[in-house]
Amino acid sequence: MQENFFHQVYEVVKLIPKGRVTSYGAIAKYLSSPKAARMVGWAMNNSHNLEDNIPAQRVVNRIGLLTGKAFFGKGNEMAMLLKKEGIEVKDDQIMNFEKYFWDPSIELAL
């Protein structure tokens, strides 16, 4: 367990199961900072600089929109990765978002 907010974000993101997605707010809320969703996004941006492979494609905004797809390359690689995991993505929007939603505050909290 790390006390750094950023590091905790990375830990949670790496724990996201394949074929599931979560939101910045859900992670922020899990870290006891519901309004710190922006920091989660920032962490994802910085994650590209990390050696660890952070599945940032599984992290989207609260409505299931792939807001950060532009950071995955020129094409819609982010949407493609999600589709490969069995997630339905239409026009950068995850279909049945609630169905694929993975809430750390529920899945990890005991």
Next chain:
DNA sequence: CGATTGACGTACG
């Protein structure tokens, strides 16, 4: 070193 921005979300008018 001070001000602004940023892969968001909640609160308030």
Next chain:
DNA sequence: TCGTACGCCAATC
């Protein structure tokens, strides 16, 4: 119900 303001913390200008 819709629109605007603020908070979160670090990085960048």
